[in-house]
Amino acid sequence: MLETAGDGTAGVALVGGDAGIGKTRLTCELVAQARERGFNVMIGQCAELGDALPYLPLADALRGADPTLRAAIAERPVLEQLLPGGESAPSSGLTQQRLFGSLLGLLAAVQPVLFVIEDLHWADRSTRDLLVFLSRMLQSERVCLVGTYRTDDLHRRHPLRSVLAELKRLPAVTAVDVGPMPSAEISDYVATFGDMDRRELSEIVSRADGNPFYAEELYAALSEGETLPDGLASLLMSRVEVLSEPGQRVLRAAAVAGRRVEDVLLRDVSGLPLADFEEAVREIVSRGLLRVDGYGYAFRHALLQEAVYTDLLPGERTRLHATFATRLTAPAELAHHHLAGHDLSGALTASAEAGRQAERLGAPAEAHRHYDQALSLWDRVPEAESLAGEGRAELALRSAIMAADSGDNHRAVNQLRALPQTSQVHERLAYYLAELGQDDAAVEAGEAAVETAQTPAELARALATSARALAWTDRHAEVAPRARRALEVARSAGVPDAEKGALISLALLSELDGDFSTAAARYEQATSRTSGILAMDLRAEFARARLLYEQGDLVEAASATDSGIRLAEENGLNWSTYGTDLRFLRFLIHYVAGEWDDAERVAGTFGARVGTVPEAILSSFALFVEVGRGLPAVGPRIDWLRPFWSNDLVTYMARGLAAEDALWKGDPTAAWEHVRACLSQLIPADPANLRICAVGLWALAELGRTDEADDLRERARTAVAGPDGKRGPMGLEGRAWALRVEAEWVRVQGRHDVALWQKVVEAFDYGFVYETARVRWRLAEAQLATGDRESAQATWILARDAADNLKAVPLASALEEFARRARFLTASTDGSLTARELEVLRLVADGLTNREIAERLYIAQKTVSVHVSNILGKLDASTRTQAAATARSRGLLTDQPA
Template structure:
């Protein structure tokens, strides 16, 4: 009730409501946002959000509102399910849910698609939620409210974090409420809130207590037709309530009825319950055990009242505003504090009997996917019915797995295992043995991103395992090896895999041994290539095929394909990856399927067939998105590869469209990997990378690859700014995080050689022979490392997996090395040009820039002019502003610009003049984009090109020069 009167009018919350409606307005305009509303219990969070939902409905928005319950971690996605169920009367929402079985199964009548959640179930559900909100938002803005997040289950917290990071251009406003006074130091929501509030799209609204005047206005609104509150009453209530609206309302109501005021809030709340009739009090007590929401019939049956008596009791309770109608046959407590007070006041025996009654009711109720098992486990445990709690926990774990909630699945399985020895006939009740249930808990740990917890359980299981059960021993070791590999303990993983393989003979074939072989091969790939890998991989394939283990066969085929690429170019390896993909998908193992799809597209890309690579990557990403797996590990990697192929082929418009969906504000490696790839385009276009870099930097210690990508591109950015010292710092750091002789180092070595060559050229020009000599020595060392990196197979041959791009970077490294020595050789740049000629548009233009420079230095002006013109046209077409500036500088220095064809007025294209006019009007990139029906990134590229062409460094200078030169007329 806190925060307003009974008619819904808000008191003292104008600024807070304005903040929320502002977020709703921005969402309606296409800028998704999240607002976290916090405050003490009873301060008026729900009332404030209720006012917002009324405004949203009046504006024609879709409103989805759900509430968490104080049931611990046992009911995954409860507020989401609540929001979908209460909103499912909307035909548009129901149609959208029908298209998404993974969400429909959350509803009481949802059923399911019959597909187990598997390793990627949570990602599928998250992707489906994002798709649902995006689809609904295309028709009208969406307000999603999740209340009482302090009671949120772990999966809901993960969902909140996911949506807060990825919602960007969807017309969605997400509002969450939580009790700030409940967030003790170890509360699980506390780090989530701290993390989310770092994101610019996440706002915070904190509700404080009323001031004295607001308390007076609030109490006056409660008076109805009676006498207004006196100054003495206001002062006393404000002092006692400390400005908490709910406390104030209770204190004021008690004072007006001349009742003796209890000493504590619980007594204050319970005093109103004590005024009820016996039947009404029975109903309230039973409702407190049910949870945050109660329905007519269950409460009636638990109370043992007939329909007429229960109806009369409920009317009395509602008239006293202890329960508030919610839906056709449901009720909620006026405030959660009231439910807590009533529940805490129950006698131990009474509480046990009521929980037992609800449990008995649930046992007799029709099976409803998702909720019944979790609720039954909760009530049975509270009723001390351990056999029922055990069986329900096992079922709840299986339901949570099916729903893609591995955290909750592990909790249920863990509880069941803790009860195993305390119940009779546990195997019959669970429908499985203890070890199998332990393995289910292991799977849930791994799927929830906690492989170390899975490792600990597997080690304990191995200690307790029956040595005579060889196949179980192999299975446990294979699982252990798999998770050890996940946490980079490769040596132990290989040792455990070998032990598992040795425990079973090759004949007869078994799925357990085949899986152990596949895991062993997967781990071997992380070490220096072992000549025996091929034989082991082929054995794994044969064993899996003979045992009918399709997913193990697919995994081994992918590893075999990767190995074959290390030996020699193999055009047939693509067919191998495609076959592995089809096998894995057919077996329902989408994780292996995505791994195969990635290597299929990557292998085609490495061979330089860019059109086919585009198709393969697009297909892989489409498969991931269609199954809600766009943010799974290989889903993210496929998106990075898709972007990189479009970037390489020169389709920067499509690459920019893809990068627009890459999050800027990231915290964890999964999002940071995708974000780091956007730097390829931003650096090449000359955009400001400060903000993205600021978010990526904290993630470097957690992921070496992200550090390599980000710092390697930061080195290029620094070189375009003329800062060789910063470039070398970044390039050195990028090399340092790579394993010894990693072929990925070739690109960053080439970048470092660019920096040393620039240093050497500048030093020689200024007569600084010492610096020039130092740069040359460093260049020599770098080139030696580059050459060694690509020739480090056991027999000293060049690695076949280097790919065409890798060989092209090695050619550039050779050319930059020669430039550092003062021998800027056109032949080496022509060799580099040929190496990139498979279609890397941007690198072709960059290479022509250096080739033109070397030709001009040798006096070959006509050839230099041809290369310069081609490079300028390509750079201009791409919108590569730093390269355009470099070419302009070269043209001026080499006197090539005088022979240029006369460009449009001021050197600007017609579109650039349109953009310049808007710049002169003071418009920002977003406003320019809206006016010209282009994307903000395209507007940014145009502005960068304009600054380069006008030889100015700011938008203000560009506007001034445009006015002075008459570029805004016509």
């Protein structure tokens, strides 16, 4: 896996096995090999406190980073705040997505990387989410991600179980099950420990049962002259019990701290004088029970820590937890020790603060859990509001918002409904209900938010959210007045997020009414200032860029999209919803503008190995260029996407493009099956029908069938009209595809309508290079069929040049075949003149100047000059007149008969 990662194919390994079976030893060998190969290595470890400490293994890995990694981390403030002394920046929303995106950017910046996360069975929810994110997103990066976990700790309802089941279905993930060592192997392994007789070796091998750690402990006990008690826990404690009393005291305190503990903290909790403490620690380390770890100590194995902790008396355990609580400052650890020490007041205070800290760090699931823990203690603690630092309702609202941010909108809605119904509660309730598609309930909550607003800021946000909720109901007419009022209140009260939300709603209404200039102006206003809410800012950037694209202003659309992508990248939000949408749009702009090398580069980040519907949608976009260029990646990508064809958007793109691929490969029957499958999943009024109907008519023409052509044309006309016959104006591309359907329908009937095909060319010629070229192919066919041979060849040359520039091999091949059948003159007798040079030569012979030729061919005058120079050189002519005479003598200006 290291080798493939080094070559540019990311991989994930999930290493499972019983405690002590050798997972850590295996990863240590991997780490050593990675360093030999020049990999940057990051190692993070979960701990039993992992459920309380968000992103503990990531923080651990970042803290242990080498100088190269440190420099890259420093460029990413969201990651730097996880380090000791790091300060949490004020949240502007999407904190978790920013953290995930920043880590992905870090891994890409310092690749090749080996990132190891140990003891995933103790991972917190946010770390599990991070593992899933990286496993899905890592594709072509030179990154190897390894996670280890104990199989014997995964009870039936363990939260890691479902994560493992999900991840093991991903193509990039390899499951590694580490089982017991065979007797022969463990015998050889034990023999390396030191001198022992055959009986002792046999007993250790027999008792170890294939477990290397157990074998090591058995040998250590035997070498110290101890008897070998039954069971691993008894064996471990037998080695602890030989320590001096101060040594046992220090080790028990260390066990309460967890797998690791800092030197100063352990010394304080142990209560020993400095000299006695150091002597006790030296004894423990010399016996291999603790090892020195940075500024403190770590248990050699988690099983040893568990054995010592379990052996503590209840009162002893409680007192030690309480002592730790008096010396710690980290809220999550404080909450853990206060609860274990039965200090409910301290636990409530620490839980509330731990929730706020987790919220700032972008760990909403942990924040929600801490807030809920504080709320569960509320009635059992006097003066709870003073201890928590805020009222119960405020804390419960935070908990609900964090539940939604962690993806549980249903829980958020239930919690909000149980709270005092303030305007802020109603507004959030309306927002989450709209996200859940419960439009009527969302409208009701939005209206309640407006009615109960106590301040201008509350009113502005309530009006903006209410307008957004109304937009998806039959009360469409109420959206504009409510959004205008929201805009007015937001501006006077200085609430930029509500102002931006209102502007977006008003711009969308203008679009639907066909007033695109007003829509553009409102989107421009929305993007001209930040709202403080990143999701809102990205939404506005995407909406403006989308409108510019749909109106055919590809240059401005590209600029607007790049601006949105920069905002996403700067905040680690490349893989957020709008970050992804912006990259989709940038790909489409490259594709339409004929910048296919750039489009292919962007598509390379989409990945072919998919495991979810969003990934399949992302991957489907790459097919536009891959099919257009006839690349070998088409087949494997379609195979990966096949399981997701039940999704409408995946089917529209993947099967629609699979139909085109089949047509290029001469299989119209397969193409027609793909088209029928697409149409079965699209509602008739969906504009997406237009492209699919056009491809379907192409397939019917190849099959020589007219039986279903009328149905396709009618379906396309329904899509143009809309569900109620009142659709607003379509964008340029939609209008072009609608004309294309009409022209393809005529072609299916066996007729050649030159004027109609010319209209289709003009419709696509707003800048859609590939479709203009494809339609010129059909126009050239119609022109030739109606006897206009000169126009046909001129049209063919334009199409052929575009296909060559795009490296659109299937189209170029089709055009070559058409030229061969048409017996077009495509080069001079010695093959030296290109098709474009022949076209320029004809116009030179007609006496046109370079400027006139440039205007006729829609190319730059400088380009004409280059062509003329090439022609003179190839024909060995010194003047334009001599070149024309040479061309006539060779028959280069005479059309050959068809």
